[in-house]
Amino acid sequence: MTPIIPSQEWTAWRGPKADGRVPWLPDKLTAKPKIIWEKRLTAKTLGGVAATREFVLFSDRELNDTADVFYCLDAKTGKDVWSHTYLAQGNLDYGNAPRQTPLIHGDLVFLASAFGHLFCLELKTGKVLWDKELRDEFKAGDARKWGVCSNPILADGKLIVNPGGKDASLVALEPKTGKVLWKTPGKPAGYGNFIVGAFGGVRQIVGHDIDSLGGWDVATGKRLWQVMPLRRGDFNVPTPIQVGEQLLVTTENNGSRLYRFKPQGLIDPMPLAVSREVAHDTHSPVIVGARLFGSHARLHCLDLNNDLKSIWHSDDPAFDTYTSIVASAERLLVVTLLGDVILLDARSDKMIEKGRWKLFEDEQAGYAHPALVGSRLYLRGNMSIVCIELNP
Numbered sequence: 001m002t003p004i005i006p007s008q009e010w011t012a013w014r015g016p017k018a019d020g021r022v023p024w025l026p027d028k029l030t031a032k033p034k035i036i037w038e039k040r041l042t043a044k045t046l047g048g049v050a051a052t053r054e055f056v057l058f059s060d061r062e063l064n065d066t067a068d069v070f071y072c073l074d075a076k077t078g079k080d081v082w083s084h085t086y087l088a089q090g091n092l093d094y095g096n097a098p099r100q101t102p103l104i105h106g107d108l109v110f111l112a113s114a115f116g117h118l119f120c121l122e123l124k125t126g127k128v129l130w131d132k133e134l135r136d137e138f139k140a141g142d143a144r145k146w147g148v149c150s151n152p153i154l155a156d157g158k159l160i161v162n163p164g165g166k167d168a169s170l171v172a173l174e175p176k177t178g179k180v181l182w183k184t185p186g187k188p189a190g191y192g193n194f195i196v197g198a199f200g201g202v203r204q205i206v207g208h209d210i211d212s213l214g215g216w217d218v219a220t221g222k223r224l225w226q227v228m229p230l231r232r233g234d235f236n237v238p239t240p241i242q243v244g245e246q247l248l249v250t251t252e253n254n255g256s257r258l259y260r261f262k263p264q265g266l267i268d269p270m271p272l273a274v275s276r277e278v279a280h281d282t283h284s285p286v287i288v289g290a291r292l293f294g295s296h297a298r299l300h301c302l303d304l305n306n307d308l309k310s311i312w313h314s315d316d317p318a319f320d321t322y323t324s325i326v327a328s329a330e331r332l333l334v335v336t337l338l339g340d341v342i343l344l345d346a347r348s349d350k351m352i353e354k355g356r357w358k359l360f361e362d363e364q365a366g367y368a369h370p371a372l373v374g375s376r377l378y379l380r381g382n383m384s385i386v387c388i389e390l391n392p
Helices: none
Strands: 034-040 055-062 067-074 080-087 103-105 108-112 117-122 128-133 153-155 158-161 170-173 180-184 195-199 202-208 213-217 223-227 241-243 246-251 255-259 273-275 286-288 291-295 299-303 309-314 323-327 331-336 340-345 353-358 371-373 376-380 384-389
Touching: 055 376, 055 384, 080 117, 103 153, 153 195, 153 202, 195 241, 241 286, 286 323, 291 323
Parallel strands: none
Antiparallel strands: 034 384, 055 067, 067 080, 103 108, 108 117, 117 128, 153 158, 158 170, 170 180, 195 202, 202 213, 213 223, 241 246, 246 255, 255 273, 286 291, 291 299, 299 309, 323 331, 331 340, 340 353, 371 376, 376 384
């Protein structure tokens, strides 16, 4: 009998829980990748891929680098279902294309640009239902060297965005209409993503502004706590990870830190554990059981139950720069900046490789995070997107 592969839809940045976790990965990779379809693209982009069983969504750049275009493809065939193009002009480091991953919510999809545009579209048709210029509407006046990077997230029926305005650092919108439900004052935006979860018994939004870590009440937007880092100057790009009711945060100047919470949802500002070995500037790690996996000059496996001490590391040069990692309970699928796809054992006490492919021979894989739905991997390179069947 053909085994039934568990499946979840990849509806947002790093999946539905922003943690890079999936219910299934193969025991090993086949000798060669089985490519189901491929679509050529026109430009590099930092924005990731979102996918359901029906659709695959991602960004591109057109019209002499003056316009964003978001594509919706048929997941089975790779054929265009619809596209949405709009002018988005500017001059940013790392290019002008979107940094965000499309956010899918039922029959809606939310698309965001590097310059603060936000669109709500019908998922099946691409019809625009509403749009906003977030930085203009909420008076964000700071310079954005790397553009707007925070992905919109959904929290208890609210669409949370991060304009970084003085009176609207975070804003909650009604997803179907774009109506403002609350806004909270604060500092300019950082360059990372927020998560939502229960910490210290309180449901809250957790992430960074320009210089601090914080938690905000989901219902009201009130800021609950703030932690200033020991060393200043972090870009605050990597996504925090919930570990039970604890919080794992990693940045380039302060390393990886595991925090616990007090009652009433307040953080203990003194971390339980700190690792200087894993200090990411852009990469977001994953957690499998009591292990943290992340790449910082090399691929690391750290022990969450033993003060983030090293279990193993790999000096394979494939892990020297940025990687995207997808994890199941038993495996890691690592996509490198140069187009390697590497499957690893997540349970062993040394690095055990379960297969490796080299994709995009004429280009690089780039920074776009892949999506995995069931056994189909959707991977965007610098100039193309491919659908790969992982089930041998």
